[in-house]
Amino acid sequence: MTTPTITPTLLRDLSDAEFLARYDTDPFTASVLSNRLRAAAQHVATGLLHRAFSPIIALAMDYVCAIIGPPEQNYRMVAATNGLTVFLGTLQDGVRAAVEEFGVDRLAPGDLLICNDPSRVGNHANDVCFIRPVFHSGRVVSFMVLRAHVIDIGGITPGGFDTNKRNIYETGLLIGPRLLFHAEEPVRETFTLIFDNSRFGEIQLPDYKTIHSCCRFGESLIVESIDRYGLDAYLGTLEYLCDTTAERMRLAIASLPDGDYEGKASIDADAEDADEEYLVRVKVVKRGDRIEADFSGSSRQARTAINAGALDAKTAVGVGLKVLLDPLGHFTSGSFRNIDIVIPPGTIASALPPDGAIFFYWEVANTVMTALIDALRDALGERAIGGDCGSNNVHNAFGVTADGTPWAASAVAGAETGPVGADRHADGEGHVCPYLINIISPATEGIEAQFPVMVMRKEYAADTSGTGLHRGGAAIMKDILWTGPARHQVAPFRFRKPSGIGVHGGEDGVQGGVWIFGQDGADLGFVPDSDDAYRDATPVAGVMDPETNRLDPAGIYAYYASERTWATKPGATFRYLTNGGGGWGDPLVRDPEAVKTDVRDGYVSIEAAAERYGVVIVGDPDRDPESLHVDIEKTTTLRLRNADEE
Structure with a gap:
C-alpha cells in the first residue's frame, strides 16, 4: 500500500x-x-x-x-x-x-x-x-x-x-x-x-x-x-x-527536478606552497521538497588560514540556494528548514582547531557558491545564473607614516568588488560583489583621506565578460598607487580556473590576475595597459606568459604567496583585474544592437564582437562612438557560418 x-x-x-x-x-x-x-x-x-x-x-x-x-x-x-x-x-x-x-x-x-x-x-x-x-x-x-x-x-x-x-x-x-x-x-x-x-x-x-x-x-x-x-x-x-x-524555500526546492547533482570549484593554493589546489565538492541530492548538500570528497583543511568552519559552509549552502532558487523574499533561520548538510570534519570547509586556522572563510563560501552553480546549472535550465568574480581579492597593507604613526588598510584597497553572472532576465552587473559576500566598494575619497594611497584606475575591462544571449558582468581593472612605503598581504585565490562559469549555453568569463608596477619605487603617475608596462611588472597572481607577464590560459601560475609579505616603495602600483562574470544563453542570438552598445560602452571590442557574437560593427568606438552601426548583411552571413561550424 x-x-x-x-x-x-x-x-x-x-x-x-x-x-x-x-x-x-x-x-x-x-x-x-x-x-x-x-x-x-x-x-x-x-x-x-x-x-x-x-x-x-x-x-x-x-x-x-x-x-x-x-x-x-x-x-x-x-x-x-x-x-x-x-x-x-x-x-x-x-x-x-x-x-x-x-x-x-x-x-x-x-x-x-x-x-x-x-x-x-x-x-x-x-x-x-x-x-x-x-x-x-x-x-x-x-x-x-x-x-x-x-x-x-x-x-x-x-x-x-x-x-x-x-x-x-x-x-x-x-x-x-x-x-x-x-x-x-x-x-x-x-x-x-x-x-x-x-x-x-x-x-x-x-x-x-x-x-x-x-x-x-x-x-x-x-x-x-x-x-x-x-x-x-x-x-x-x-x-x-x-x-x-x-515555506518559500520549500516550494522553491520542490520546483527543482528530483536528482543527484554534483559540482566542484577550487581555491588556487594556500600560503604553504603552490602545489596543492583545494577543491570544494558538493553533491546536491534533491527529493520532493528537501535538499541534502554533501561535502564528502572536498579537500582536507588547508595548512594556512584560508579555511572556513562548518557554520560558514552552512551559511554558504543556505544563502547560495536562496540566491539560486528563491532570490526574492527575506532570509531567516526558517530558510534552512528543508535543507540538510553533510560535511566531514577537517575539510577546507569544516576546519578544526588548532591547526585548521580560519580566517579567509568567505573565500571558501564564495567557492561553495560556484560549486552550487556548477552542480545545478543543468537542473535549473533557463533559471540558472552565471558564475561571479569568485573572490573578494582582499588586500591588507600596513606601515608607519613619516611621523611614526602606524596604519593598516584592510579590505579597502584590493579588488573587493567585481562582476556577477548573467541570467535569463538581463546581463550581469559589472561593479557589485560576489554573490555571497556583499561588501560595498569603499569611496575613493574615503580611503585616500585615511591611507597613503591614490586610486588611479577603476574601470571595466573589455572582452572579459562571458558571452551569451545575456553577457556576464565585465571584469574590473583597478590600480592603487601607494604614496608611501608599505607592506602587503594579498589574497587572490580564484585565478587558476574561471569562476564566472557560463550557463544555459553561455561562455565562461575571463580569468584575471594581479601585478605590481614599480615595486622598488616609481614616479607617481598612471600605469598604461600596454605590453611594455606588463613586461616590467612583478606578477603576483594569475596564469600568465612568463615572458610578457600577460594573462595566458596556457601560461604558468603566478603564486600569490611567493612573497610572504610584498614590500613596496613610494610610487608602486598594485593592479587588480577581477575574473569576468559568466554568460547566459547562446551568444549567436544576442541582439546585434545590444552588441553594438557594448562596443560603444567599451565592454566588447569590434574584433570580439565579430569573433564571439558574430556581429560586424562598423565605425570607430574611440573617436566617434555614436556613429557605430551594425552591418546587417555581413552579420547574417557570419552568424550562419559560425552556427554551421558549431
Missing part, C-alpha cells in the same frame, strides 16, 4: 481561527510586527554605519544586525539587515552557543555579551558577535545582535588579513563568551583583555561604545513593539517570520 503524500497547508490558506491558534495573533498584526522588526534591525544598522570610526565598517559596511528569538524558540534568527550575507547562517547557532555557554540565567538587563571564537560562533576572529538580551516582564524574549568586523584583534599581522597564519594561536585573540557591558556599565577587565592584545584601540573603543548604544536602541524598539501589540503576538510573529521563509 502506497502512503499518500500530505501537502502542507499554505500560510495564506489558513483561516483566521487557524492562524490565531498557531501564532496567537491575526495575520494583519503579524505582518505589521514583521515589518516593524525588520525596520528596527535596519535602524540599528544605520546608526552603526553613520557613527563608526573603523574604515571597514564605515566605508565597506562589514557588519550585519539581526534579531534573534528567545531560548525556548531555539534562538532562531527572525530578521536581519542587508549586511554581509556570510554572517547570516552563523547567527542562530553562534548566539545559541555563546549564550548557553555563558548561561542565560546569568544575563541581566543592560548586558552586552561578546564572543569571536570561530569554533563557537563561526566566521573569523575579527568578526566579533555582540549579543544584547532583550528583557520583558523579567524574562529574555529576544536578543539584539550586531556582528561587526573590528579593525584589529591581535595576531601576527596588523589588521589580520594574512594568509600565512598556520594555527589558531596566530590568528588573533580568541574571546570566549564574556560580558563587555554589564547593566549598561563597561566591564573593565574585558576591555583590558582586548586592548592589551590588539592594535588601534583609539579607533576600536568608540566603535565598541557605539555598538553598545546601537544594541540598546534596538532593544527599545523591540520592547516598544511588545508593549503595543502584546508579548503573545510578538512571540507568535517570531514563529510566523520563520515559517514564511521556510
Whole structure:
C-alpha cells in the first residue's frame, strides 16, 4: 500500500481561527510586527554605519544586525539587515552557543555579551558577535545582535588579513563568551583583555561604545513593539517570520527536478606552497521538497588560514540556494528548514582547531557558491545564473607614516568588488560583489583621506565578460598607487580556473590576475595597459606568459604567496583585474544592437564582437562612438557560418 503524500497547508490558506491558534495573533498584526522588526534591525544598522570610526565598517559596511528569538524558540534568527550575507547562517547557532555557554540565567538587563571564537560562533576572529538580551516582564524574549568586523584583534599581522597564519594561536585573540557591558556599565577587565592584545584601540573603543548604544536602541524598539501589540503576538510573529521563509524555500526546492547533482570549484593554493589546489565538492541530492548538500570528497583543511568552519559552509549552502532558487523574499533561520548538510570534519570547509586556522572563510563560501552553480546549472535550465568574480581579492597593507604613526588598510584597497553572472532576465552587473559576500566598494575619497594611497584606475575591462544571449558582468581593472612605503598581504585565490562559469549555453568569463608596477619605487603617475608596462611588472597572481607577464590560459601560475609579505616603495602600483562574470544563453542570438552598445560602452571590442557574437560593427568606438552601426548583411552571413561550424 502506497502512503499518500500530505501537502502542507499554505500560510495564506489558513483561516483566521487557524492562524490565531498557531501564532496567537491575526495575520494583519503579524505582518505589521514583521515589518516593524525588520525596520528596527535596519535602524540599528544605520546608526552603526553613520557613527563608526573603523574604515571597514564605515566605508565597506562589514557588519550585519539581526534579531534573534528567545531560548525556548531555539534562538532562531527572525530578521536581519542587508549586511554581509556570510554572517547570516552563523547567527542562530553562534548566539545559541555563546549564550548557553555563558548561561542565560546569568544575563541581566543592560548586558552586552561578546564572543569571536570561530569554533563557537563561526566566521573569523575579527568578526566579533555582540549579543544584547532583550528583557520583558523579567524574562529574555529576544536578543539584539550586531556582528561587526573590528579593525584589529591581535595576531601576527596588523589588521589580520594574512594568509600565512598556520594555527589558531596566530590568528588573533580568541574571546570566549564574556560580558563587555554589564547593566549598561563597561566591564573593565574585558576591555583590558582586548586592548592589551590588539592594535588601534583609539579607533576600536568608540566603535565598541557605539555598538553598545546601537544594541540598546534596538532593544527599545523591540520592547516598544511588545508593549503595543502584546508579548503573545510578538512571540507568535517570531514563529510566523520563520515559517514564511521556510515555506518559500520549500516550494522553491520542490520546483527543482528530483536528482543527484554534483559540482566542484577550487581555491588556487594556500600560503604553504603552490602545489596543492583545494577543491570544494558538493553533491546536491534533491527529493520532493528537501535538499541534502554533501561535502564528502572536498579537500582536507588547508595548512594556512584560508579555511572556513562548518557554520560558514552552512551559511554558504543556505544563502547560495536562496540566491539560486528563491532570490526574492527575506532570509531567516526558517530558510534552512528543508535543507540538510553533510560535511566531514577537517575539510577546507569544516576546519578544526588548532591547526585548521580560519580566517579567509568567505573565500571558501564564495567557492561553495560556484560549486552550487556548477552542480545545478543543468537542473535549473533557463533559471540558472552565471558564475561571479569568485573572490573578494582582499588586500591588507600596513606601515608607519613619516611621523611614526602606524596604519593598516584592510579590505579597502584590493579588488573587493567585481562582476556577477548573467541570467535569463538581463546581463550581469559589472561593479557589485560576489554573490555571497556583499561588501560595498569603499569611496575613493574615503580611503585616500585615511591611507597613503591614490586610486588611479577603476574601470571595466573589455572582452572579459562571458558571452551569451545575456553577457556576464565585465571584469574590473583597478590600480592603487601607494604614496608611501608599505607592506602587503594579498589574497587572490580564484585565478587558476574561471569562476564566472557560463550557463544555459553561455561562455565562461575571463580569468584575471594581479601585478605590481614599480615595486622598488616609481614616479607617481598612471600605469598604461600596454605590453611594455606588463613586461616590467612583478606578477603576483594569475596564469600568465612568463615572458610578457600577460594573462595566458596556457601560461604558468603566478603564486600569490611567493612573497610572504610584498614590500613596496613610494610610487608602486598594485593592479587588480577581477575574473569576468559568466554568460547566459547562446551568444549567436544576442541582439546585434545590444552588441553594438557594448562596443560603444567599451565592454566588447569590434574584433570580439565579430569573433564571439558574430556581429560586424562598423565605425570607430574611440573617436566617434555614436556613429557605430551594425552591418546587417555581413552579420547574417557570419552568424550562419559560425552556427554551421558549431
